[in-house]
Amino acid sequence: MHNDTRGPKHGAHNAAVRPDRDHHMGRIWRVQHKEAKQLPPANLASGNHKDWAAALNHPNGAIRMNAQRLIEDNNATDTVAELQQIAQKGSGYGRINALWLLEHFGQA
Numbered sequence: 001m002h003n004d005t006r007g008p009k010h011g012a013h014n015a016a017v018r019p020d021r022d023h024h025m026g027r028i029w030r031v032q033h034k035e036a037k038q039l040p041p042a043n044l045a046s047g048n049h050k051d052w053a054a055a056l057n058h059p060n061g062a063i064r065m066n067a068q069r070l071i072e073d074n075n076a077t078d079t080v081a082e083l084q085q086i087a088q089k090g091s092g093y094g095r096i097n098a099l100w101l102l103e104h105f106g107q108a
Contacts, residue, residue, distance in 0.1 A: 044070060053082035056101075057094035068097045072104055080107050 042055045042063045053076075055067035071079055084107070086098035102108040 042067070049074070049076040049079045050082060052076065053079040053086065053098075056083075056086055056097045057091045059091075061093065064093055064097050068101060071101055077105055080105060083107070 039060055040058070042058050042060075043051045044055060044063065044066055049071065052067045052070045055063055058064055058067070070076075080102070083098045083101050083105075086094050087102060088095075090098060099108060
């Protein structure tokens with residue numbers, strides 16, 4: 001139970017005012033970094049295989065995995081040259097995804 005209605009005083013937003021409320025009443029905290037960096041957008045919806053290959057160097061892992069999945073699902077073998085370049089000079093995670101794709105296409 002989040003809001004104890006058994007008698008404690010309630011504050012301005014109808015939340016029970018008691019020192020242990022956040023620890024014993026199921027409070028869910030949202031933790032955020034105060035100086036979080038804005039990540040560059042990735043264009044996975046374009047349908048362009050080169051955009052998908054470029055997204056393999058994105059700092060967000062979910063975007064990298066979706067780009068890898070799109071390249072595999074669409075059998076985008078025209079990206080092999082970009083994948084080889086990423087495997088040699090890309091970011092650490094981008095290299096891993098590119099190597100997996102090259103293995104998938106039989107080019108590793």
